[in-house]
Amino acid sequence: MAHNEVRWLLVVLTLAYVVAAAQSAGDGSDRDAEVLIKFKSSLSSKDPAALNNWNKSIDLCAEKGSNWAGLICNKGVFSGLRLENMSLTGIIDVDSLAELPTLRSLSFMNNSFDGPMPKASKLGALKNLYLSLNRFSGEIPDDAFEGMRSLRRVHLARNAFRGTIPKSLAALPRLEELSLEGNRFEGNIPDFRPDHEWRVFNLADNQLKGHIPKGLSKMNSSSFVGNKNLCGQPLGTCKAPKNHYIVIIIVLAIAVVALATLGAFPFIRSRRTQTSQYEKAQAHKNFGAYDVGRKVAESAELPADQNKNGELGKLFFVRNDRDRERFDLQDLLEAPAEVLGSGSFGCAYKAVLLSGTAMVVKRFRQMNKMGKEEFHAHMTRLGSLSHPNVLPPVAFLYSKEEKLLISDFVENGSLASHLHERRAPGQPGLDWLTRLRIIKGVARGLAYLHKEFPAPISLPHGHLKSSNVLLDCTFRPLLSEFALVPVISKEHAQHYMAAYKSPEFTQLDREDRKTDVWCLGILILEVLTGKFPANYQKHGKGENKDLAMWVNSVVREEWTGEVFDVNMKGTKNCEEEMLKLLKIGMCCCEWNVVRRWELREALEKIEKLKERDNEDDCNSSYGSEGDMYSSRAMTEEDFSFLS
Structure with missing residues (x-):
């Protein structure tokens, strides 16, 4: 065959390949659109317009992003779903999603999905799975993550999962982010790879028990807080024996009663924390309001509110969480207290209740002349607020001499x-x-x-x-x-x-x-x-x-x-x-x-x-x-x- 003929044949074959590839890409995009529309039918939302532009007449992806709401595109190719904050409910149809060959990332964070966890193992090529801030519940099977060797990020926080942490999760070779906090996982922590390098690792606020595996001993303690029966590094040694703890409580109770009898019950003082003069100056110079997590060198002085008969004032609870622990002012006064800072409105203290729950008590000295009923109505309004990024008050105390506002302690500071x-x-x-x-x-x-x-x-x-x-x-x-x-x-x-x-x-x-x-x-x-x-x-x-x-x-x-x-x-x-x-x-x-x-x-x-x-x-x-x-x-x- 002549040289020119060979060259022309190569040109024709190249053009044919390019056309075929383009047609194949177009066919793939159309097929993805059909699958996604079928997937959409399994969802519902309070916002009817949430996924309105999921329409076959609109291309899935543009060169620099997606044309459909919530789609992730990479160089014009569909690669994931980010359907967050859309009040979505229904069923996550994993079987439909499994028909999407380029799917690598899934996020349904901050929606209202409930029931058991979707069978994610059907999506073997998935790299990212974000299901936090939903209402998923039940146990996750031990083999739930088998075969997902590409999985790097798993975020299941703030749901109602229970049972043990799946062993298949601990066996994932490329996992670098794991967020399971705020569930009801129980039992022992499985052995994660000791040489693993974590960017995110959080098991806080569950019901885990036993010793923390050695491979996790160098993690920050905040990764494990809120699990009452966990011990070992980085949490330190296990709790002291119960009888020793009871003796401490009895001694404190006797001291409190003695002080009350002598009329010297305006304050309960905690031990002083040692902080340098530089830190104190910085706390007041830089942070105009209280800064949770800082320890300022002052003794904690929680005020008592007494009526004419010498009785303690009453706390009014403004949040009606189903599992909210109830306590009274006496409980706060008996709790070990620590000054968090002196802010724009007065001092703030951290008080740890007998149950181990930490609360923040803020004293308001510069209040206006709002009456008790108006104050009560306003605080009740604040307590009724509900949003993942808003911290409403838990309770308050109103008296002529003192106004206290009590809220949850937030562990990671400001x-x-x-x-x-x-x-x-x-x-x-x-x-x-x-x-x-x-x-x-x-x-x-x-x-x-x-x-x-x-x-x-x-x-x-x-x-x-x-x-x-x-x-x-x-x-x-x-x-x-x-x-x-x-x-x-x-x-x-x-x-x-x-x-x-x-x-x-x-x-x-x-x-x-x-x-x-x-x-x-x-x-x-x-x-x-x-x-x-x-x-x-x-x-x-x-x-x-x-x-x-x-x-x-x-x-x-x-x-x-x-x-x-x-x-x-x-x-x-x-x-x-x-x-x-x-x-x-x-x-x-x-x-x-x-x-x-x-x-x-x-x-x-x-x-x-x-x-x-x-x-x-x-x-x-x-x-x-x-x-x-x-x-x-x-x-x-x-x-x-x-x-």
Whole structure:
């Protein structure tokens, strides 16, 4: 065959292959669409428009993302489902999903699915499985994860699973994230591979017992808290014998009775914690509100409230959780107490009840003249709130001399402490993915408060800042000290609360519902830069030289990405998403209230930020030292929105 003929034959065959591949890809996309529409029929939602654009007339994927809501696409190819926060119920039809050959990631987090766990082992090529914050229940079979050798991330937190942790889960060779906290798993912890390197590992708040395996002894203790019968490192030795514990209780009870008889029962003092003068100064300088998790060098002084007959006051419970432990003020007074900090409204204490439950007691000294009935009604309203990112109060005490607000203790401290406290050498700061998820949770919680407290209420939160964002053991953010403007004296509120540091108040002496958006913007910039907002250290009115002005000046003058926190790991290939969040923060901090974004718009933009689309783009890897700007440098064009 002549040379030219051979060449032409190769060209024809190549073209034929390309056409056939394109047709095959098109056929695959059509087939995926049919399967997904069949899968959709097994779901239901309170929001009828949730999956409205799942339509065969619309292509599944675009070159840079998905066209269908909740789909993950990688370079135009469908690779996963992210159907989160959609109030979905029904059955997760795994058999239909098994017909999707490119499916690698599934997330149904924060919905209302119930019943047993779906048979995920039918999806052998799956890499990520996220089922947290649903109502799944029952035992998970021991072989539930057999054959899933590609599985890297399993998140089943905050459901009602029981029974033992499946051994097939411990045997997964590539597993790097495991989140099982907040269930009812029992029995011993299985032997996970001792040389395993974990990015996330959490078994907290279950009913596990026995010794923690040696391979897990170097994990953080927060991975195991809330399992009363677990012992061994990192939790330390097992509990002291019961008879020894009873003797301690009897001695304490005798002491309490003696003090009460002598009329010296205004306070129960705990032992002093030793903290350096530097730490005390930093606590008051940086963290205007209490910071759960810090130990300030003061003795804990829980007040007693007595009526004319010398009897203790009554706590009013405002949350009606089915399994909520009930206690009275006497129980709090008898509990070992520890000062957590002195905040904007007064001192906060951690009190550990006899059952082992830890509560936070906050004293409010600067209250307005709201009557008892109004105060009761407002606190009851706060206690009725229910959202994954909002921490409502549990109970309160109202008297002429004392106002106490009692809430759950949140074990991982505040966002402020993780951003600004000194870390031990080699201890990493919060990584990018964790910071992004925290901001998303904060925005969702704030949007919920704005929905629950509509106009004409101007400040549904009023005191949003990093020390009032608490983090649970999974680093899920919980908003605290919200909606307190109506009960705090006006002078004190304007002197200390975050909303009153805004430009509209410091310059124009007024607040707006968008003032909460300004606080959100400052928080976003604080999370991205790692810098504490200097204007929060000033009391009352004054120069409004805030964090937003600093960020603005840096990006205008230097045009670099050096505005970002150098301690933020896991930023490789994520510059674009980081820059988008920076822009969102700046638009939320717009000085002119009219031009400032509405909260709805800010939330929409934040929700669109990518967490994980594929292995290479903005994933959860921590990266190496100095990986932040490895992809490209920031340019003037990136910051053109400031013009």
